[in-house]
Each structure stands twice: as C-alpha cells, then as structure tokens.
Amino acid sequence: MKKPTMTQTLLFILVIGIGLFYALKYGNKAKKDIAEFESKKETNTTTKEIIELKYFGEIDLNKTEEYIDVLTNINGNEISIDLNIIEETISKKTIQPTINFLENLHEIEKIAHKQVLSDFKNGNIVKDYIEHHIGEFNDDDLKSLGIKTTDSPKERKQKFLNKIYLKRIGFYPEEWDSLAIFDFTISRDLTQYLIVLSFDSNGKFVDIYTES
Incomplete structure (x- = not known):
C-alpha cells in the first residue's frame, strides 16, 4: 500500500477542517433556530381564561x-x-x-x-x-x-x-x-x-x- 503524499495529507486535513467548520457553524444555527421557535411557541400559547x-x-x-x-x-x-x-x-x-x-x-x-x-x-x-x-x-x-x-x-x-x-x-x-x-x-x-x-x-x- 502506497504511503500518502504530503499533498494528499494536507488535502485530507483541509477537507476534514472544512467539514468540521460547517458542521459547527450550521449546527449552532440549527440549535439557535430551534430555541427561537420554541420561545415563540411558548409566547404565543397563552393560557385561556x-x-x-x-x-x-x-x-x-x-x-x-x-x-x-x-x-x-x-x-x-x-x-x-x-x-x-x-x-x-x-x-x-x-x-x-x-x-x-x-x-x-x-x-x-x-x-x-x-x-x-x-x-x-x-x-x-x-x-x-x-x-x-x-x-x-x-x-x-x-x-x-x-x-x-x-x-x-x-x-x-x-x-x-x-x-x-x-x-x-x-x-x-x-x-x-x-x-x-x-x-x-x-x-x-x-x-x-x-x-x-x-x-x-x-x-x-x-x-x-x-x-x-
């Protein structure tokens, strides 16, 4: 089995890094959207009297x-x-x-x-x-x-x-x-x-x- 070249290793690290970046970015955004939705839902659901x-x-x-x-x-x-x-x-x-x-x-x-x-x-x-x-x-x-x-x-x-x-x-x-x-x-x-x-x-x- 061939040993990966330096270039391939750097590309692999770059791809992993980009993936982690977007996962972190959009994962936090999704959590924020869910939190805002739940907050609005709680606000709009007023107990009837x-x-x-x-x-x-x-x-x-x-x-x-x-x-x-x-x-x-x-x-x-x-x-x-x-x-x-x-x-x-x-x-x-x-x-x-x-x-x-x-x-x-x-x-x-x-x-x-x-x-x-x-x-x-x-x-x-x-x-x-x-x-x-x-x-x-x-x-x-x-x-x-x-x-x-x-x-x-x-x-x-x-x-x-x-x-x-x-x-x-x-x-x-x-x-x-x-x-x-x-x-x-x-x-x-x-x-x-x-x-x-x-x-x-x-x-x-x-x-x-x-x-x-």
Whole structure:
C-alpha cells in the first residue's frame, strides 16, 4: 500500500477542517433556530381564561375582542347591547363590575328610565330635547308619534316624553366612572340626537346629557 503524499495529507486535513467548520457553524444555527421557535411557541400559547358573561356568552380574558354586540330583551323591550374592550387582555378584577352590572341589568334599566322622567320634571336636559324636536318635526313627523296638531303644548310634551325609549346600552369595563352608557331616543328614523345616561362601576347613576 502506497504511503500518502504530503499533498494528499494536507488535502485530507483541509477537507476534514472544512467539514468540521460547517458542521459547527450550521449546527449552532440549527440549535439557535430551534430555541427561537420554541420561545415563540411558548409566547404565543397563552393560557385561556374563559368566563361566562350574561347576554354575551363566553369570552376569553386573555384574548379579548374589541367589540361585541347583541340584541336582547330587557323589561319587554328589544335593546342593542355592546361590549367594548380596549386592551387585548383584561383581568378578572377589571371585568367583575361589568359581570355584576349585567346580572342586575333589568333593575338598572328601570332606574335609568326613572332618571329620564325625573330630569323631565326637575331638570333641563330632557325638556330641551323634547322642545327642540317638537319645534323641528313637521306635522307628519309628530303624527307618527301620536301627537296631534290640536294637542296643547303640555299634551305634546307629555306624549313626546311617553315615546322616549331605550335604544342601546354600551359597556366599557375599563372605564370605572362611565362603565355603562344608556342611549335613549324618540325615533331611530326621525333624529340622530340621543339622551345619554352614564353609570359607574358600582351601578350608580353619574350623568345625563344629549349627543348626536
């Protein structure tokens, strides 16, 4: 058997060296890629925290939807209710007042309606809303609300008041001082102006105002 020449020996060493170099280089890269993949996988796999929210069903506190709306019946009236969450996750502590509010929604809706009547009697918001629309609506508009041209101003206002109804309730769990917004209207078709009531995280009435 021939003894390898010096050149063959050097070539052999060079080939072995190159092989070790690439094995080390790409082996470390493969390990790095695997580590990064596992890290991303761990980050993306967030534990679900499911709760049952009355009217809205199941929601995941660790992966919230920005906006959910449903139609429901409250005290004999069909009302649109919506849930608005800013952050992608929300804690059980933050959502708890909303849970409590929804459990007592039928009673709070009655309080909101009484507040509208009380403001008509003792305040200015509801009166101004009614007077503005009576002045703006034509006879046909008023007739569609059951108001006659022969009615006295007092009768018109009372009939108008009786037609005001709750259109929508919006929930904002992260807003402690205005957790729930109640929108009242005289008509979905005749006006864009609303009588708005806000309630805090304890279910207490906070404010009444108008907006479009």
